[in-house]
Amino acid sequence: MAVIRVHDVTKKFGNFTALDKINLEVNQGEVYGFIGPNGAGKTTTIRILLGILKATSGTAQVFGLDAWADAVEIHKRIAYVPGEVSLWPNLTGGEVIDLFVKLRGPNNKSRREELIERFDLDPTKKCGTYSKGNRQKVALIAAFASDADLYILDEPTSGLDPLMELVFQECIAEVKAAGKSVLLSSHILSEVEKLCDRVSIIRQGRIIESGSLQELRHLTRTQVRVETAQPIPNLSELAGVYDLQEFEGGATFQVDGVHIGEVIKYISNYGILALESAPPTLEDLFIHHYQKEG
Template sequence: MSLLSVRNLTKRFGKFTALDGVDIDVKEGEIYGFIGPNGAGKSTTIRVLLGILKATKGEAKIFGKDAWADAVDIHKRIAYVPGDVNLWPNLTGGEVIDLFVKLRGANHQNKREELIEKFNLDPTKKCRTYSKGNRQKVALVAAFASEADLYILDEPTAGLDPLMEQVFQEYVLDMKNKGKSVLLSSHILSEVEKLCDHVGIIREGKIIETGTLKELRHLTRTNVFVETKEPIPSLDNHEGVYDIEAQGQALSFQVDAEELDSVIKHISQFGIVKLESAPPTLEDLFMRHYEQKDESDVGGGS
């Protein structure tokens, strides 16, 4: 059952179409990665989900309720972390955390203390003295200390160092293990890859691909490094092989998943000494989509 359901979501600002027929489904106990470059429409989608913006067309439902008409009810069960947190300058971090947690009717003092320690946050300092990273920590601690059913995280690790990113990932997985749902908007593909069950890629306001990581990987190329006893004649004419680089007796290249078998058979006749293959990353997938889009644009007219 979908906890969050978006159908044909369209949002226009005057003549500019920010969202163009977006569809999203987030199920219970699932982490959904919402990825795309900055300006692709991720934050606009999230503002519609939060009831801050009204959709021009389509529907957005959370817990079966309308995101715009039932925003007050929905907010009782969600926790939201934006990518650029603004806090009350004269309150301390601890006071802000307590305020947000109490608004949701929760009182998990032990959880609060544990999170503050894990995120290495000094809650006694005034918010005006915090760096961007520390402001993010305040929002993350407040979110994870709350009793929410859905966590909407919009570029939540902006400003965090790698160690804190790791702590963040641990808590997101902990939420999933407790049956909570997470919508994680990000342009950091490695983060999405580690955490997400389903992925939707948005570009210029449109969802260009969606599915599980396994389903999406069939579109990507495997990275191969091979060293052979005899030099391999050129692979340039072999179907599905790209970015060939010679390194002495070794070759590195990318190959389409469906051509991997025939390529390995071909190179094995030259006596394989060393063979390394790396599975495709979401980075590869992302760039592949851009290549396809750019190729289709060429000669397409206006």
């Protein structure tokens, strides 16, 4: 069942097209990664899903309801953490967390205290004195303390230290285990790789790739290092082989996902002594896409 369904959504700011017919579908119980460089349209998409911006055309639905018209109904069941957390300088972190939790629905006290402890936040300090990371913690605690069905997180860990990032990843795992859905926009690709079931890559207002990480990997190249008994002739002429570097008794090269079978078959004729292959990281994937398109 789709929790988020975005169909052909376009958003224009004056003459500038921020989003160009994007499509997105997040299913129940899924952690969905949303990646792309700055200014690609991630935050605009999220704001349309929140009913803060109105799509110029297309439909954006959350829980089968219209993101714009039924915003309040939808928001009773979602928790949101913005990328840039701006808080009231003269309220304390504890007050803001309580306010946010209260504005969503029933207050869950025990969860709040537990999260404050896990994220190591001093709730008596005024928000004006918090660092970026601490403001982010306030928003994260308020989000995870509430019992939502969908978590929309816009680059939630950009200011957190590695320890807190771990706590964050635990929280996501718990939420996922409870069958909730998450839309996670992020720059930290290793994090997306670790947490997400499926990802979409957005670039200049267009979704250029969507699917599971496995599916996406097929579209890119695998790094291969091989040592053989006999030298491999004409390796560079095989389809799908790139960046070939030969050395005494072996070679390293990249190979397209779709050609990997043929290439391995070919080199096995020359007596493989050692073979290492590394799947492309999301980072490779990402850079691959940008180089291809750019």
